[in-house]
Amino acid sequence: MSPAGGWTGRTAVALQSALRLSQERFAEHLGISARTVASWHKKPDLRPQSEMQQVLDTAHERASEAERARFAELIGEGPAVDTTDADGRLAADPHIGAALEWLDRHAHWTPGTARRAVAERVASVDVQDLHDRGTRRGWVSQRDVAEALATYYGSRLDDHGLYTARCGELAMNTSVLTCADWLDLDCELRPPHDRFRVPSAQPEADLDLDDHAAGRAVQRLAETLSMNTRLTDSPIYRLTSTDIREHQLGGTFGMSQFVHYALTVDLLEGELVDAVATGSTAMPLRDRYLPDLRSVLDVGDRLCAGGVLALTAIARPADPYRGEADYLLLVLERSGHVLNAARRLAVIPKGFHQPFTDIRRDAQVGMTLRREMEEELFGRPDIDNTLGDMLAADPLHPTKLTEPMSWLMAEAGRLRMECTGFGLNLVSGNYEFASLIVIDDEEFWARYGGVVEANWESATLRQYSTTDAELVTELLGDVAWSNEGLFAMTQGLRRLAEIGGERVKLPEIEWEISQ
Template identity: 50%
Template sequence: MVGVRRRIELVSARKAAGLTQEKLAEVMRVDRSTVIRWEAGEYAPLPFQWPKLARVLGRSTDEVRDLIDVRQASGPLTLGSELGPAFSWLDRHANWTPGTTRSRVEAQAPNRRAAQVADRRRVGEALACYYGNPPADHAMYQARCGQIEVQTSILTRPEWTELLCPLNFESDRVALVPDVEQPRRNVDEGAAVRRLAEAAADGVRIADVPIYRLVQLEAGPSSIAGKVGLAPFVEYALTADLLERELTDRLAAGKQLRAGSVPLRDRYLPDLAAVLDPSGRLCAGGVLALTAIARPADPNRGGPDYLLLVQERSGRVVNAPGRLAVIPKAFHRPLADQRADARIGATLRRELEKELFGRADVDNTAGGLRAADPMHPSRLSAPMRWLTEEPGRLRMECTGFGFNLVSGNYEFASVVVVDDEEFWPRFGGSIEANWEADGLRSYSTLDGDLIAELVADEAWTNEGLFALLQGLRRLSEIGGDRVKIPTVELSC
């Protein structure tokens, strides 16, 4: 009855504030169906929305938390509701009696994962020891930013670091291949149960949504052509996503990375031939972008510049919790139209809406979609609508591609540039990170010293640093006097 009482209290709080469901949805910049589901107790507003909801309802954040925090209200029931699809998937895959996974997870919980950030150079050396020398025309992505040497574990090629591909219909030609024959993937049930126990303890969201797995890619100057199939995200979360934890645990124990000593890597990503053959494995991937927004001169800040945005990842995300990353950062996956959404730009536009412009209704990890076309022009946020009203206001380019040896993921590094200074005075106050980030950092392209310090931060993810450096290279080419940063020179 606690959950029912709290749902009634949320409805009462809305009415006491003089708001209809439609008006609350408008103010919170969500769909009315989202408000209906909040009040029905199907799921709660995400943590990043609590402060704004508190202001709208005239309550404190703690009062709002008491009204809508389903996780606190329902206790152990959250384990079933948020991770239920993952439990069911593992039961089926392991041929267990329904409910077995849940029982085994409950027997292990609480089992919180400790945040570990291994030195990038040490990780690179360990992976080089495991995989040996890259094949001809491939190299690990390395760069110098001013006096700072950067080493990553992104396996790339010269032509992949010089893409400069506009993410438009002509150049962005990644296509869905139906009925792809998927390779058989064996699951380590013990490791999967431990992963789910950690997710339950940390409140990590493992959604039952499809993601695009890479089958084939042809990337060159000014164009990307590729083929993708579909795979369940939960399968990725319980297989390939376990590789990074295994790697960091072994390094933390002072042990070397060798074939035969890391059973999950030996199983899922045993050699460079497997890395470079995405069709033979579950090769999930990401689209991530350095976002740069032009700002006019300011008496306190100085001359015209670009604002660069960096996120501190939330502990509730599956990928790179507690790490630094560019924003947006997302798995490449469909939203509503599986064929149309296969293009890289489709994921990037959706993530701008979700991660920066407040569109919670395009986050299908929180529940099924109800809109036939969530990215229809009439549904766009005010910032995105303004950016797309006239050509040239929004520049999106893919700046690089590579395979992440830490995880086996494919990574599309990109840059999002807003060159029109009018955008910042109009919409700068509306930009706010969503639940996937614990914090949002801002940097000016006129502050080369701070950007150099940022590049040197060990908290970066491999893929995030790859996108940051590729984005800085591109901004130096197109930004003119707005950009005064250390030169980025590739050494890969």
């Protein structure tokens, strides 16, 4: 029911919050000016005229049952919500606490507002609904996502376009925006080729969240708690400029925090997939944070986070059951407990580009890739910052390496790491360094094949052979890939075909950039 005694500025704003609309969107929804909505925010005791009362009555009547229930709670007419359990969980997690503080500051709320909002939302979250939504999201394929983003943005700006790989008759469109200079880089991931700089460790400028953006951030935190998803606030690199070409990775990084990413641009993926699943075209967060291709390419004026992912190829000798000598390829299905690309296929390792303890040295892309090998392939728990604080002065010091990594680093030539391509993923605007890890010495698999094991980020780990053209081609056509995973897979296979000799017997893969 609409508020007893009629509408005021306060209750009109409560209806806006219950509908989870920005001031501009709420004005469009009611068919009135944005100035009128702004006046309700400034004058909560203002009583609109009778015509406006009717407009608000109609909007309330047309709201869904869930939206009306939220409205009733906001104006104090709904059932009391027990937030005791939620408050306890909120108080116990320092990373959630950091996110709440960040949200209060950037939404310009008084301290404690975000905590109360998240606690109330947690108490009303239906976990089964979240599981059902996860199932619906899983039905949206990589091709659906790529097509939706091509429709939203178009496919080209100047010399940048969307990456497509072709394997025979199979065309693999992606959401990765790239250009010819960013592909087939043949760039070793070590100095002097890997040469990104961090001019300053100062964080980026403040961001102002509107009502809708703040509401979605509250929902993300409530769902994170309800689903026991890991959220770790730690420093991450933000890309500010690029100088990337064959044999060279160059440019600059600035610094940000993971909660900034998790509560802003990382929400674009879920919004997009939900829109595709329901046939909707409304994506207000995308309209705000990443509205066009020019904003995607203008990395210095936005939060452009991202990371490194690599196709791993390990040499194996001939085998009487498997056949001739080959490379083992590793592919994982990501766990439902990760914040992004959940339940999607990806190459392994894959990780956020972020510093350990030395902000400037750790800006090398190869440093992140070696860390991810230790964590995701060789099971080293102390290097996983989601499990605890990083206390070691040098986590990749030779004395701390696992036995497999120590063996690889003991002699030059045992471990080859290259960047094969670079792009900006339209899903969330992330930068992606597609890479290739090659271990050519067959002795490695004989010694350490039994200890290669994916970590908690993986639901399953699959292996493929570079001599099995049929299965690898089927894999490339799987619609469960993440876009960045498919990008790294195809670019890695192209490079592996050039350097792998008789171990690689796969169909030719070509790339093209959309016109």
